[in-house]
Amino acid sequence: MGDYTFLHQLNIVVHIITGTTALLMGLVALLSKKGGRVHKRSGLVFLVLITLVIATALMGVFAFGANEFLIALTMLSGYQAFSGYRVLKSKSNKPKPLDILVAFLTLSSGLYFLYYLDAIGMIWSPVIIYSTVGALFIMIAYDFLRYLIKAERYRNIWLYEHIYKMIAAFTALLAAFIGTVLPQYHPYSQFLPSIFGTLLAIGSILYFRRKRTLTKNRP
Template sequence: MDTFLHSANIAVHVISGSLALIIGLLILLKAKGTSLHRKLGSFFILCMMVVVTTGIFGVIVFKRNLFLLLITVLAGYNTYSGFRILKEKSNRFYAQDLIAMFLALSTAFVFMYYLKSIGFYWNPVVIYSGVGYLLLVITYDIFRYAIPKSAYGRLWRYEHSSKMISALGALLSAFIGTILPDHKPYSQILPSLFMTFVMVFFNIKIYLQIKGQQKTA
């Protein structure tokens, strides 16, 4: 029974992850702010919810692929936070956002403590970069509450773009790392590095669009 449930969980995880990856790449290629963009975004979030749920289930219940927990936390938090900022378009404080930050960060540190306690060797480049990036995102999410609302302006556009691309990057890293296990850690690090450049590209594009709108206003 456990073998069947585990196989079913893996199947759902892989299918939803593959769909999220395809949809995410389509979103990058298509025009932003359109009806299609919003529909694809909704499907992406739905798929990511399934990916996160099955990923956590696989790690906690079946004790498989501990590294998957870190990737799941990264992708899950960025998806949640990226969607929330799109919905609110402000840096208004919500208790549920603080709870999400705490859960993501505590899970990551419990993960590291557990690996150390069982004497499990991890590649420091992969683990510390993943946890470090999560810490960076959460640190920003905390300090953005200190930004005056008058100065916050359109920062939500950069946040939404960065966080959703980060979630896609975590997904791509997990996918390539899985199909190319003999090439770790490069099969995990290089996809994340590539998506970082993609993130910078789109943030520059957003900056230029905003500047263009201000000139024509």
């Protein structure tokens, strides 16, 4: 690891281990029966590990001067995971102080990142950087606009929102992992995992929507 200090090397090792394990736990959650014991436990472990991934990434940026683009990736994956978990817990769109605070902090961090982008430099492809930050802003905008949806209507939406956000968090982490491990295939190793995740989320939403409809119409 070059001339990195021991603490920097330790931070990198912890980041890699927690990130890889988070991907495995996310995969278990995706493949297990939804709402079941394995799904719930693996999903919770996934959230804990993503928190550690974010903490080590931010530590790398602010304490050791690592690639600042990690901020954008960790903000996107972390916010999606947080918001997806909160949707599952509340199952409503009633405004809550914690959700609003985290959204504003994440939005401010994203704006800060864009403001200092020239100084940071285009370490990754500009298309990847702007699309990542753009996806984050769209997610935050939706989270504010959902408060305008009528409560009775939102009761039919929250499940699909949870599905999309958790899959998006998983694939953002996957894109960061593959993009880092396979830099020779940029930008394809960066955006193909995101395309896969988007298709997976859409397919999952359509599947559960159809399942819900069949259950309601069952005599």
